[in-house]
Amino acid sequence: MRLAEHQYRSVSAIRGPLLFLERVFAARLGELVRIETPDGRSLTGEVLKISAGQVLIQVFGGTQGLDTRHTTVSFSDTVMQAPLGDGVLGRVFDGSFRPLDDLPMFIPEFRMPVIGAPINPVARTHPVEFIETGFSTIDGLNTLVKGQKLPIFTCAGLPAREITDQLLRQARLPDGGPFALVFVALGLTHFEYQFYRQTLEHMQSRFVAFINLADDPVVERLLAPRLALTVAEDLAFRQEMDVLVIITDMTNYCDALREISTAREELPGRRGYPGHMYSDLASLYERAGRIHGRKGSVTLLPTVTMPEDDITHPIPDLTGYITEGQIVLSRELQQKGIYPPVDVLPSLSRLMQHGIGKGQTRKDHRDLANRLYRAYAKGCDLRRLEAVVGRDGMLAEDRQLLDFSTRFEADFVHQGKQRRSIDETLDIAQALLDKFREVAR
Amino acid sequence: MSGQVTSISGATVCVDLADLKIGDRVLVGSSRLTGEVVRLDGRIATVQVFEENRGLGIGETVTSAKGPLTVHLGPGLLGGIFDGLQRPLSLLQQGSGDFIASGQNPFPLDCTRSWAFSSERQSGDQVRVGETFGKVKEGHIDHLLMSPHAGVLEQLHTGKLQLEHPAAVLAGGQPLHGWHSWPVRKARPYRQKLQPTAPLITGQRCLDFLFPLLKGGVAIVPGGFGTGKTVLEQTIAKFADVDVVVYVGCGERGNEMAGLLDEFGELEDPRSKRPLMERTIVVANTSNMPVAARESSIFTAVTMAEYYRDMGLDVLFLADSLSRWAEALREISAALEEMPGEDGYPTYLGSRLSGFIERAGVVETLSAGQGSLSMILAVSPPGADFAEPVTQACLRVAGALYMLDTQLAHRRHFPAINWTQSFSLYSDTALAHFSEQHGEWAKLQARCRDLLQREDALREVAEVVGMEGLQDGDRLLMRTAEKIRLDFLCQNSFTEDAYTSPESTIEHIAALIEEHDRLAAALDGGALLDDLLKEAADAPR
Numbered sequence: 001m002r003l004a005e006h007q008y009r010s011v012s013a014i015r016g017p018l019l020f021l022e023r024v025f026a027a028r029l030g031e032l033v034r035i036e037t038p039d040g041r042s043l044t045g046e047v048l049k050i051s052a053g054q055v056l057i058q059v060f061g062g063t064q065g066l067d068t069r070h071t072t073v074s075f076s077d078t079v080m081q082a083p084l085g086d087g088v089l090g091r092v093f094d095g096s097f098r099p100l101d102d103l104p105m106f107i108p109e110f111r112m113p114v115i116g117a118p119i120n121p122v123a124r125t126h127p128v129e130f131i132e133t134g135f136s137t138i139d140g141l142n143t144l145v146k147g148q149k150l151p152i153f154t155c156a157g158l159p160a161r162e163i164t165d166q167l168l169r170q171a172r173l174p175d176g177g178p179f180a181l182v183f184v185a186l187g188l189t190h191f192e193y194q195f196y197r198q199t200l201e202h203m204q205s206r207f208v209a210f211i212n213l214a215d216d217p218v219v220e221r222l223l224a225p226r227l228a229l230t231v232a233e234d235l236a237f238r239q240e241m242d243v244l245v246i247i248t249d250m251t252n253y254c255d256a257l258r259e260i261s262t263a264r265e266e267l268p269g270r271r272g273y274p275g276h277m278y279s280d281l282a283s284l285y286e287r288a289g290r291i292h293g294r295k296g297s298v299t300l301l302p303t304v305t306m307p308e309d310d311i312t313h314p315i316p317d318l319t320g321y322i323t324e325g326q327i328v329l330s331r332e333l334q335q336k337g338i339y340p341p342v343d344v345l346p347s348l349s350r351l352m353q354h355g356i357g358k359g360q361t362r363k364d365h366r367d368l369a370n371r372l373y374r375a376y377a378k379g380c381d382l383r384r385l386e387a388v389v390g391r392d393g394m395l396a397e398d399r400q401l402l403d404f405s406t407r408f409e410a411d412f413v414h415q416g417k418q419r420r421s422i423d424e425t426l427d428i429a430q431a432l433l434d435k436f437r438e439v440a441r
Numbered sequence: 442m443s444g445q446v447t448s449i450s451g452a453t454v455c456v457d458l459a460d461l462k463i464g465d466r467v468l469v470g471s472s473r474l475t476g477e478v479v480r481l482d483g484r485i486a487t488v489q490v491f492e493e494n495r496g497l498g499i500g501e502t503v504t505s506a507k508g509p510l511t512v513h514l515g516p517g518l519l520g521g522i523f524d525g526l527q528r529p530l531s532l533l534q535q536g537s538g539d540f541i542a543s544g545q546n547p548f549p550l551d552c553t554r555s556w557a558f559s560s561e562r563q564s565g566d567q568v569r570v571g572e573t574f575g576k577v578k579e580g581h582i583d584h585l586l587m588s589p590h591a592g593v594l595e596q597l598h599t600g601k602l603q604l605e606h607p608a609a610v611l612a613g614g615q616p617l618h619g620w621h622s623w624p625v626r627k628a629r630p631y632r633q634k635l636q637p638t639a640p641l642i643t644g645q646r647c648l649d650f651l652f653p654l655l656k657g658g659v660a661i662v663p664g665g666f667g668t669g670k671t672v673l674e675q676t677i678a679k680f681a682d683v684d685v686v687v688y689v690g691c692g693e694r695g696n697e698m699a700g701l702l703d704e705f706g707e708l709e710d711p712r713s714k715r716p717l718m719e720r721t722i723v724v725a726n727t728s729n730m731p732v733a734a735r736e737s738s739i740f741t742a743v744t745m746a747e748y749y750r751d752m753g754l755d756v757l758f759l760a761d762s763l764s765r766w767a768e769a770l771r772e773i774s775a776a777l778e779e780m781p782g783e784d785g786y787p788t789y790l791g792s793r794l795s796g797f798i799e800r801a802g803v804v805e806t807l808s809a810g811q812g813s814l815s816m817i818l819a820v821s822p823p824g825a826d827f828a829e830p831v832t833q834a835c836l837r838v839a840g841a842l843y844m845l846d847t848q849l850a851h852r853r854h855f856p857a858i859n860w861t862q863s864f865s866l867y868s869d870t871a872l873a874h875f876s877e878q879h880g881e882w883a884k885l886q887a888r889c890r891d892l893l894q895r896e897d898a899l900r901e902v903a904e905v906v907g908m909e910g911l912q913d914g915d916r917l918l919m920r921t922a923e924k925i926r927l928d929f930l931c932q933n934s935f936t937e938d939a940y941t942s943p944e945s946t947i948e949h950i951a952a953l954i955e956e957h958d959r960l961a962a963a964l965d966g967g968a969l970l971d972d973l974l975k976e977a978a979d980a981p982r
Binding site: 026027028029030031048049050051052079113115116117118119120121122123124125126127147148237266267268269270275276278279282283285286287288289291292294312313314317318320321322324325326345346348350351353354373374377384385388389393394395398 | 447448449450451455493494495496497498499500522530531533534537538539540541542665666667690692694695696697698699700702703725727728729730732765768769771772775781784785821823824825826851852853903904905906907908909910935
């Protein structure tokens with residue numbers, strides 16, 4: 001603990017969002033600094049690197065208007081922290097935790113570092129409790145459980161926005177315990193913001209939103225999810241709520257990461273993204289979980305837009321390696337007019353096994369899901385054959401499987417804007433399987 | 442001796458402290474974070490810090506631990522759950538609660554626990570380095586205590602032994618404890634390496650039958666995300682016929698580790714009928730724990746595995762995943778501003794990797810026993826592209842490749858082992874062994890491969906002419922191959938099917954092929970396939 005606050009006016013260089021400060025007497029890694037601009041504005045920053053008296057600072061907010069002569073930097077002796085307390089619920093903030101809803105800032109009860117400590121693996125409990133999203137393709141075939149991280153892989157032009165919006169409105173716990181939603185928007189356009197605002201205004205459940213707009217400072221895209229997850233951990237593990245964190249869009253996050261990394265002159269990895277992107281993404285995604293002996297949970301639903309619809313692009317690829325499955329949207333289904341256009345074949349929920357069945361959803365859930373999946377996979381395989389030999393050249397059983405796949409998409413996957421309970425989902429599955437009893441075993 | 446921090450860039454810290462050696466452990470800053478010296482330049486040493494160091498300031502004190510990074514080896518490791526620096530996670534939880542805080546250094550072994558000590562040696566006996574001077578009972582195994590020093594035994598402990606007291610004393614007063622420490626980056630010595638001969642039964646039909654592994658062998662399991670690497674590794678950890686399993690969760694998911702710990706706590710070892718955890722050591726360094734500790738975790742784990750090998754046991758080392766280790770190496774290398782090689786990995790990736798993988802094998806131990814250390818290593822190639830450096834570097838040293846196929850996984854064919862591209866260089870040796878029990882093994886294996894290969898060719902034809910257009914003989918082949926794929930190669934890890942003994946495996950495949958031959962003979966006799974199948978379906982079971 002340093003006794004006196006110390007200030008410097010020795011900025012030697014400014015490069016993108018980075019600021020180089022000379023002849024610093026004492027600094028800590030990750031230390032929070034306050035920057036006074038020549039025109040009297042105040043910004044915050046964080047110490048990234050210290051070497052022989054020179055300190056590298058990452059500035060939150062734009063560096064427009066900073067100079068090397070008059071800019072003042074003061075060191076705070078603490079790392080970046082998030083204000084926490086009951087007052088956070090029902091509020092909308094920007095990427096630096098400033099209110100966006102024209103209300104005054106709440107009075108924080110205490111603060112916690114935004115870089116959370118890792119949950120001790122022996123303190124974790126395995127996620128097993130079901131969360132109902134209202135989508136048949138998720139609840140029925142790729143079930144989400146408390147403490148899971150399950151990303152939505154989308155492509156440009158697909159209705160990820162509508163799906164996110166519905167998740168905000170519809171997600172609920174089957175047993176109706178204390179539940180909160182944390183919504184994080186990164187690089188959101190004003191057009192999309194207007195859309196979500198209406199939803200947020202009419203939210204029934206408790207929520208907190210962090211909105212970083214497309215023309216807001218890029219560095220705040222790295223900060224906003226960390227603030228949000230710190231809030232989520234507090235709601236979950238201190239206030240014992242089940243918290244669902246929805247982040248849209250992680251592609252903007254990764255692009256921001258790349259931008260900062262390039263400014264730091266780090267070695268670029270695949271497609272220019274930094275080599276430490278896996279660890280960086282893990283430091284966000286891994287904050288989801290449940291803890292032995294505590295009631296709440298943090299569940300994560302990030303959206304990833306796959307550049308060029310490519311699932312092997314570094315962003316979806318690294319995400320898929322960290323998360324427990326993925327929900328994949330398909331352009332083909334979208335063109336068929338199916339909503340939500342979830343392609344269940346490449347989609348997967350790794351934690352589904354324990355979250356379904358008797359006591360969780362329904363006794364027949366696993367069996368129904370397996371049969372639907374098997375028959376649909378076979379049907380999709382046969383479509384290629386149909387394209388070559390024509391329907392008439394196929395065995396009767398194969399023709400039935402083709403019909404099944406079509407009905408499956410129309411009845412089960414397609415649900416429009418309707419919310420379906422898990423019982424409705426499973427009933428539709430049962431009806432479909434009954435109709436095609438001979439082929440869908 | 443103490444010095445101070447002069448610069449900090451992420452987890453790479455420069456310190457001003459004299460008399461350090463490369464590989465020395467140092468304690469950095471007021472919270473005494475563990476670090477390792479990776480570079481020396483005059484008085485300035487570059488230190489890789491293994492713990493979260495946010496908040497560390499320049500000018501803070503650094504002290505030397507006067508020795509390299511080590512692990513502590515002794516009874517009580519089995520059943521333990523450690524981080525990448527061998528700190529017991531349960532003690533970390535006692536220290537800092539449910540979230541891990543930096544700067545804790547608990548002793549990994551329980552010094553107050555009593556062990557039943559016995560020895561066949563007598564005072565006056567000469568002991569060499571690495572020779573056994575006594576043993577304790579650890580669960581179902583005889584835990585041999587090996588002397589780190591040479592000398593003449595002067596005193597021997599009798600009865601219950603606690604680790605804080607010496608188990609023996611050598612002439613000259615050198616005490617021999619029940620535990621000793623060993624540098625993680627130094628392979629433990631042995632008399633000589635032997636040729637692996639005995640098969641390692643995994644209980645996975647596809648592996649044991651088509652791509653068998655030997656005790657002392659190394660297999661790599663590359664696969665894109667969602668192809669079931671972790672499930673396969675964990676299933677093998679449950680059922681493999683070895684004495685000790687060391688499982689490293691290296692940069693992987695916390696929830697998966699929690700699942701493994703929950704499950705292994707409840708399950709029973711099918712061979713000894715004791716809790717599975719009693720034969721298992723878990724090293725968990727999840728993806729959000731510090732990167733440098735992820736790099737050291739596989740060395741920490743393999744040193745513990747070698748220690749049990751030295752007792753003449755069969756040890757299986759499972760790592761999930763080696764790519765995360767390589768990425769940690771890459772991050773550290775980038776922070777040191779080293780010249781990057783392919784895909785940004787340091788150019789010493791290959792040599793570092795082979796140095797590590799060569800720690801596997803069958804050895805004649807220093808106490809003249811025979812022990813084996815086998816490895817099954819998961820690899821996570823970016824974009825499921827197997828041409829990337831880590832998979833390729835592993836392939837140069839591994840003896841078996843179990844390639845996981847995204848297409849098979851999408852069809853829910855698990856384990857998603859691609860049977861055309863996977864291989865095992867141990868196949869011949871294993872076949873010689875298996876053929877003693879079942880003479881047909883080699884022949885059946887060849888038949889099975891042939892059927893699957895011909896199915897591939899036929900499927901292309903069927904896509905053009907349709908199944909209707911195929912000859913009866915070809916349709917029969919397609920049917921048999923489908924049965925082999927779905928009933929034999931697919932194996933559900935979540936039901937009783939998860940383990941199959943070699944006897945049942947061979948019976949199963951023999952029955953499938955026998956049925957095929959019988960139907961094929963009937964077709965040759967002029968029967969129609971549809972009639973034959975109808976008959977088979979109607980026949981009472």
